[in-house]
Amino acid sequence: MASKKAGTKKKAAPDAIALLKQDHEKVRTLLGQLENATGPRRQKLLGQIETELKVHTTIEEEIFYPAYHQAARKKEDKKLFFEAIQEHHVVDLVMPEMNDGASPEELKARAKVLKDLVEHHADEEEKEMFPRARKVMERDELRSLGEMMLRRKEDLMA
Numbered sequence: 001m002a003s004k005k006a007g008t009k010k011k012a013a014p015d016a017i018a019l020l021k022q023d024h025e026k027v028r029t030l031l032g033q034l035e036n037a038t039g040p041r042r043q044k045l046l047g048q049i050e051t052e053l054k055v056h057t058t059i060e061e062e063i064f065y066p067a068y069h070q071a072a073r074k075k076e077d078k079k080l081f082f083e084a085i086q087e088h089h090v091v092d093l094v095m096p097e098m099n100d101g102a103s104p105e106e107l108k109a110r111a112k113v114l115k116d117l118v119e120h121h122a123d124e125e126e127k128e129m130f131p132r133a134r135k136v137m138e139r140d141e142l143r144s145l146g147e148m149m150l151r152r153k154e155d156l157m158a
């Protein structure tokens with residue numbers, strides 16, 4: 001069909017929350033694989049996880065969280081913002097230690113703790129912050145934040 005120009009039409013960006021959830025799924029999968037991985041495979045997975053987390057937490061902290069914080073009126077909603085930032089900080093602290101540890105048992109324990117930390121944080125976002133964000137933010141705003149984050153993500157990945 002003449003009107004259908006494959007590849008020229010820009011793909012519609014997912015809304016902010018859908019985009020962040022996609023990232024969470026990806027990281028959950030990688031963290032699940034990390035626990036039993038050893039040697040070069042472990043190194044590769046760790047590198048991927050580190051990149052994914054860095055990009056994801058950056059777009060949240062630069063774009064999504066400030067918009068959420070601004071839209072939030074209730075004390076409880078604002079509290080979720082401050083807790084989320086602190087949890088990112090804890091992950092940042094733990095990440096550089098992922099290769100410390102003399103034994104395979106220690107490395108495995110570190111992978112388990114990282115997984116628990118990240119999963120707890122992502123679950124809280126999905127069960128608490130994101131539903132609140134849907135309440136306090138307009139659909140259009142979530143859509144344009146999604147577009148901004150997608151663009152920023154592409155920059156950061158490049």
Ligand SMILES: [Fe+2]
Pocket residue numbers: 057060084088121125
């Ligand atoms: Fe987060």
Ligand SMILES: [Fe+2]
Pocket residue numbers: 020024056060122125
């Ligand atoms: Fe997140």
